[in-house]
Amino acid sequence: MAELSNQLLPVAVLAYLAAMVGYLMEYSFGGRGAVARTAVRPPRERELVGTAAGRVAPPTAPTSPAPTSPAPTATIPSKPAGRAVVFGRIAVGLTVVAALAHAGVLVTRGLAAGRVPWGNMYEFVVALSLVAAVAWLVLLIGRPTLRLLGLFVTLALVLVLGFAGMVLYTEAAPLVPALNSYWLKIHVSAAATASGLLLIAFVPAALFLIRTGYDAGKRRFPYPIGAKLPAAESLERLTFRLHAFAFPIWTFAVICGAIWAEAAWGRYWGWDPKEIWSFISWVAYAAYLHARATPSVKRTTATWFAVAAWGTMLINLYVINFVAVGLHSYAGVE
Amino acid sequence: MRTARAFWRSLTSMRTALILLLLLAIAAVPGSVLPQRSVNPESVNAYLAANPGSGRWLDRLWFFDVYSSPWFSAIYLLLFASLLGCLVPRLRQHFTNLVSAPPDAPSRLDRLPHSATDLTGAGDPPATAAKLKAGLKGQRWRAVVRDQTDGTVTVSAEKGYVKETGNLVFHFALLALLVGVALGSWYGWHGNRLVVAGEEFCNTLIQYDEYGLGARTTASDLPPFCVRLNAFRAEYLDNGQPVQFTADISYVEDPAAAPKAWRLEVNDPLRLDGGNVYLLGHGYAPVLRYTDRYGAAQTTVAPFLPDDGMLTSSGVAKFPDANVDPDGTKPRDTSAQVAFAGVYLPTLPADPSVGKSAFPAERDPALMIVAYQGNLGLGSGIPQSVYELSHRQIASGELKQVGERMLRPGETWTLPDGSRVEFVGTRQWITVSVRHDPGEKIVLFGAGALLVGLMVSLSGRRRRVWARIAPAGDGRSLISLGGLARSQQPSFADEFARVVALAGPPHETERPLAVAEKGH
Numbered sequence: 138m139a140e141l142s143n144q145l146l147p148v149a150v151l152a153y154l155a156a157m158v159g160y161l162m163e164y165s166f167g168g169r170g171a172v173a174r175t176a177v178r179p180p181r182e183r184e185l186v187g188t189a190a191g192r193v194a195p196p197t198a199p200t201s202p203a204p205t206s207p208a209p210t211a212t213i214p215s216k217p218a219g220r221a222v223v224f225g226r227i228a229v230g231l232t233v234v235a236a237l238a239h240a241g242v243l244v245t246r247g248l249a250a251g252r253v254p255w256g257n258m259y260e261f262v263v264a265l266s267l268v269a270a271v272a273w274l275v276l277l278i279g280r281p282t283l284r285l286l287g288l289f290v291t292l293a294l295v296l297v298l299g300f301a302g303m304v305l306y307t308e309a310a311p312l313v314p315a316l317n318s319y320w321l322k323i324h325v326s327a328a329a330t331a332s333g334l335l336l337i338a339f340v341p342a343a344l345f346l347i348r349t350g351y352d353a354g355k356r357r358f359p360y361p362i363g364a365k366l367p368a369a370e371s372l373e374r375l376t377f378r379l380h381a382f383a384f385p386i387w388t389f390a391v392i393c394g395a396i397w398a399e400a401a402w403g404r405y406w407g408w409d410p411k412e413i414w415s416f417i418s419w420v421a422y423a424a425y426l427h428a429r430a431t432p433s434v435k436r437t438t439a440t441w442f443a444v445a446a447w448g449t450m451l452i453n454l455y456v457i458n459f460v461a462v463g464l465h466s467y468a469g470v471e
Numbered sequence: 472m473r474t475a476r477a478f479w480r481s482l483t484s485m486r487t488a489l490i491l492l493l494l495l496a497i498a499a500v501p502g503s504v505l506p507q508r509s510v511n512p513e514s515v516n517a518y519l520a521a522n523p524g525s526g527r528w529l530d531r532l533w534f535f536d537v538y539s540s541p542w543f544s545a546i547y548l549l550l551f552a553s554l555l556g557c558l559v560p561r562l563r564q565h566f567t568n569l570v571s572a573p574p575d576a577p578s579r580l581d582r583l584p585h586s587a588t589d590l591t592g593a594g595d596p597p598a599t600a601a602k603l604k605a606g607l608k609g610q611r612w613r614a615v616v617r618d619q620t621d622g623t624v625t626v627s628a629e630k631g632y633v634k635e636t637g638n639l640v641f642h643f644a645l646l647a648l649l650v651g652v653a654l655g656s657w658y659g660w661h662g663n664r665l666v667v668a669g670e671e672f673c674n675t676l677i678q679y680d681e682y683g684l685g686a687r688t689t690a691s692d693l694p695p696f697c698v699r700l701n702a703f704r705a706e707y708l709d710n711g712q713p714v715q716f717t718a719d720i721s722y723v724e725d726p727a728a729a730p731k732a733w734r735l736e737v738n739d740p741l742r743l744d745g746g747n748v749y750l751l752g753h754g755y756a757p758v759l760r761y762t763d764r765y766g767a768a769q770t771t772v773a774p775f776l777p778d779d780g781m782l783t784s785s786g787v788a789k790f791p792d793a794n795v796d797p798d799g800t801k802p803r804d805t806s807a808q809v810a811f812a813g814v815y816l817p818t819l820p821a822d823p824s825v826g827k828s829a830f831p832a833e834r835d836p837a838l839m840i841v842a843y844q845g846n847l848g849l850g851s852g853i854p855q856s857v858y859e860l861s862h863r864q865i866a867s868g869e870l871k872q873v874g875e876r877m878l879r880p881g882e883t884w885t886l887p888d889g890s891r892v893e894f895v896g897t898r899q900w901i902t903v904s905v906r907h908d909p910g911e912k913i914v915l916f917g918a919g920a921l922l923v924g925l926m927v928s929l930s931g932r933r934r935r936v937w938a939r940i941a942p943a944g945d946g947r948s949l950i951s952l953g954g955l956a957r958s959q960q961p962s963f964a965d966e967f968a969r970v971v972a973l974a975g976p977p978h979e980t981e982r983p984l985a986v987a988e989k990g991h
């Protein structure tokens with residue numbers, strides 16, 4: 138089983154890589170705004186008219202129209218998909234395959250070790266990236282127009298998972314006593330879920346900043362990427378929604394960590410490096426939500442908070458685990 | 472006065488709160504880069520010794536006590552002052568909103584982001600309004616009907632107060648957390664110590680190796696329980712990774728009562744009234760029996776501290792009272808004191824020159840010791856570690872090395888002066904932390920409230936709808952509707968549509984139905 142888990146990891150990475158190529162093809166061949174236009178489509182009018190008046194508006198196709206479609210609104214049923222869209226759909230299929238292999242890595246690992254598969258840093262990173270992949274696919278179900286972001290999502294997944302396999306890898310083994318607690322199931326799964334969702338939330342946040350930069354006329358790298366991105370407003374709204382969803386989970390994870398720390402070490406908070414950075418991330422994300430709710434703060438400024446907050450998450454995950462020696466034996470990256 | 476008010480106003484603005492939040496996050500960073508006294512005082516001392524120049528300055532600026540430093544405290548206290556100043560008016564406002572009726576309809580409903588005009592009500596305006604109000608109540612809107620002077624009737628409805636309630640709960644929960652933390656630091660205490668199997672300790676300050684008392688706590692506040700370590704067991708995988716630590720302890724809470732047994736494990740503390748006992752670490756204490764030149768024997772149980780995961784452990788056994796002439800006629804000769812510094816390997820590796828244990832359990836134990844004779848320097852007034860010999864005494868030549876040897880349990884080594892040392896065996900020890908924090912419950916409650924408030928606040932949505940109902944002339948009435956959602960929310964369109972459906976069918980005229988959505 139442990140062997141199978143190890144073999145599935147490169148399968149997952151390669152499938153994400155292949156999906157990334159697919160998204161890239163769609164991105165390169167797709168016309169400007171193929172996605173951008175439909176992403177701002179307000180889906181409300183139709184239902185409002187339909188329900189209110191018994192008068193049925195033309196059905197709006199939720200899929201993106203052909204790139205050549207000249208209409209500024211998306212109320213036209215989609216034309217037969219263009220070449221770019223085919224690439225995009227193949228890419229989504231490959232993402233699903235990759236996510237299945239990815240889930241396989243985790244499940245077989247758990248079976249091999251006879252416990253929940255998030256008992257060390259390698260497993261934690263595999264788990265959080267799986268959450269990210271699944272969250273991304275779920276997001277796509279409701280909003281196929283976001284497909285283009287898949288390029289950046291799979292890029293992140295390949296990096297995170299590849300790093301996990303090459304640097305963080307540890308053999309499957311039972312837990313050390315410090316981790317042997319039901320709080321491991323609760324606290325670490327919440328932390329992995331929140332981190333995975335925040336990873337996905339980071340993608341539209343960064344793309345929003347690129348897109349607004351592009352709209353403001355900036356053309357140096359990376360701003361040209363913005364040309365084909367969804368409209369800034371819809372990226373921003375998505376960013377907020379994802380963060381608003383993930384932040385309470387992160388809060389829950391930190392609270393559970395404190396409860397566990399009380400049971401294990403006698404104090405719920407001791408400013409251990411891992412705790413310090415969880416606190417910093419929490420405050421940073423709270424600042425983002427706060428900034429977004431503050432009328433006098435610009436949306437771009439608020440989004441920079443979200444990006445910075447993701448930076449603190451990365452520091453907690455990659456720098457603190459390696460550099461600082463704290464009580465969290467979880468860090469054990471031998 | 473003016474400036475004070477202006478200061479207060481800017482302190483309680485959301486913008487200031489944002490800046491303070493940002494500062495708080497940044498101010499927390501140095502604590503993860505530099506060692507902290509509250510976490511690990513030894514590393515602070517080591518840092519100060521290694522960087523005397525910069526270390527002194529950092530210390531003056533509280534960089535080794537970041538989380539109790541004046542600047543860190545100032546940030547969070549300002550933040551909480553801002554919070555309080557912001558919350559009280561909001562609470563009052565929210566309460567007013569909750570008890571007062573939703574505001575009256577604006578004059579032009581078709582200017583609102585969502586609107587629908589020319590709907591038909593079956594009855595006259597008052598009847599239509601009553602029906603609409605009932606329908607809105609059915610959808611859990613708070614609705615009020617008002618008769619206007621121009622003969623029309625308006626209905627105002629509002630929903631989603633729970634968002635603000637959640638938001639207030641969240642922010643007040645932050646205050647509860649602060650109160651809980653403060654109570655814990657005033658009325659809490661802790662003590663840490665090492666207990667060798669067979670030993671007992673009681674909950675008094677002198678029995679702790681290290682302790683901390685809250686600002687409002689005195690030594691007499693510690694409840695009088697005693698704990699004895701009977702045995703300690705550890706289980707390991709073949710690669711040496713531990714899987715289970717168990718300490719069999721017995722304890723008495725009331726000196727008159729019979730001891731009770733308890734299995735102390737990692738993640739499973741002993742919770743007593745007024746204090747909890749936690750298992751933190753473990754190791755081996757070699758037992759050495761030294762028989763001096765005069766034939767007097769003494770036994771020492773010397774806890775050795777683990778150096779690695781395989782429990783290669785190092786420490787010293789000191790015999791300051793050795794080689795004292797039993798006649799007692801001569802003055803005491805401190806230069807004949809004896810000590811053994813050593814490394815204990817629970818499992819000797821295949822190649823002993825490696826000097827490191829091959830497994831954490833005692834599969835093939837061996838003690839490598841170096842014998843020292845001379846003056847241990849205990850009377851010099853300089854505090855000495857029980858785990859080390861004085862480097863000064865060795866450097867000055869007052870304490871001399873007299874030989875080294877590897878001993879198996881039961882083996883005896885005769886030193887050049889004829890005295891003998893026997894490695895009797897080992898006992899296990901554990902380190903425990905005993906703690907009490909009366910603020911914990913408040914913090915837990917605050918954390919729960921914070922989470923619930925946060926979820927409600929982030930998912931809740933405030934929205935209003937208004938209807939203006941005018942007589943249509945034929946006994947029926949003409950309805951216009953408008954809707955306004957605070958913060959953009961796509962799902963409000965659906966909800967508004969349901970309200971439109973509730974109001975009635977479109978008026979049968981030739982005019983096209985006007986349903987609009989603006990402002991996006």
Ligand code: HEM
Pocket residue numbers: 422423424426427430431482483484485486488492550551553554555557558637638641642645924925928929
């Ligand atoms: C102690 C530190 C603070 C933290 C950690 C914090 C955190 C947050 C978070 C995470 C949110 C977004 C979630 C929600 O809507 O409930 C929020 C919203 C809000 N905060 Fe704070 N906050 C703090 C202090 C303050 C202060 C001092 C004020 C007043 C000046 C304030 C006023 C508000 C308001 C009005 C909202 C709601 C905005 C809206 O949804 O329209 N907060 N806060």
